[in-house]
Amino acid sequence: MRSAVKMHAEDIGFSKLNQTKIVTTASELGRNVLEHGNGGRVMIEHIKELDRSGLRMIFQDEGPGIDNVEKALVDGYTSKCGLGLGLSGSKRLMDDFELVSQPNNGTTITVTKWT
Amino acid sequence: MERIPILKFGDILLVTIQVDFHDRIALALQEDLTEKIVNLSAKGVLIDISALEMVDSFMGRVLGNIAKTSRLLDCYAVLVGMQPAIAITITELGVTLTGIHTALTAEAGIDLLNDMIKSKSNGKVHAKRQVAKWR
Numbered sequence A: 001m002r003s004a005v006k007m008h009a010e011d012i013g014f015s016k017l018n019q020t021k022i023v024t025t026a027s028e029l030g031r032n033v034l035e036h037g038n039g040g041r042v043m044i045e046h047i048k049e050l051d052r053s054g055l056r057m058i059f060q061d062e063g064p065g066i067d068n069v070e071k072a073l074v075d076g077y078t079s080k081c082g083l084g085l086g087l088s089g090s091k092r093l094m095d096d097f098e099l100v101s102q103p104n105n106g107t108t109i110t111v112t113k114w115t
Numbered sequence B: 001m002e003r004i005p006i007l008k009f010g011d012i013l014l015v016t017i018q019v020d021f022h023d024r025i026a027l028a029l030q031e032d033l034t035e036k037i038v039n040l041s042a043k044g045v046l047i048d049i050s051a052l053e054m055v056d057s058f059m060g061r062v063l064g065n066i067a068k069t070s071r072l073l074d075c076y077a078v079l080v081g082m083q084p085a086i087a088i089t090i091t092e093l094g095v096t097l098t099g100i101h102t103a104l105t106a107e108a109g110i111d112l113l114n115d116m117i118k119s120k121s122n123g124k125v126h127a128k129r130q131v132a133k134w135r
């Protein structure tokens, strides 16, 4: 998954730094899907708009969901024994970050980085 | 299972982390290193991460734990070769790696390790002398 993301980011022409930010985010959110969401899927899209182009990643699972999204987004908050930086850190590393989750109804996180 | 090779060079253990640093390999490395530090009485560990293209919070934690565990076993750990893009990214991610010694190149890392090992053994001698004087 990481190498697929890396390939897309390279193709779209992201700088080395932005490629690193994108791959790191993919690793964090992908790990959350496996660790907290009981597995799911990832979609990678190259988006082209009139005046800009970017990479979008959608992480989707049908796991337990997040009951307190605000709390989950605080630096250092973890319900297991992680570092609690995956969500808050990914939000900082990407340009757009959208989290939709309902208890018992899975989690979908959409992140975008623009070139 | 695939494992990362650990080379011995005098008092120092050398580890070069390969591109595919997956979770299980990372945890196995932590275990292997701890064992080797004790069995070979290593005084320093040099971890080269120049081949890595990213470090996420999990790997950051493993690297931090390796450094902390080494210290408890009377051994110093130095991380070398971090790509600038990774340094910026983990800082923004929030991984602090406090207490980890770093150097830009493997050569500088070995120098740093040797300095730390030497000044520590000097310090010991010094402390003993002081104890003797106080008595």
Ligand SMILES: Nc1ncnc2c1ncn2[C@@H]1O[C@H](COP(=O)(O)OP(=O)(O)O)[C@@H](O)[C@H]1O
Pocket: A028, A032, A033, A036, A037, A061, A063, A064, A065, A066, A072, A073, A077, A078, A079, A080, A081, A082, A083, A084, A085, A086, A087, A088, A107
């Ligand atoms: N896909 C998910 N499904 C359910 N809960 C999640 C998911 N992703 C994150 N969480 C919750 O948000 C918390 C914070 O996530 P994160 O910042 O990645 O920290 P960590 O993974 O280290 O615990 C997790 O501990 C977990 O409770």
Ligand SMILES: [Mg+2]
Pocket: A028, A031, A032, A082, A084, A085, A086, A087
């Ligand atoms: Mg996480």
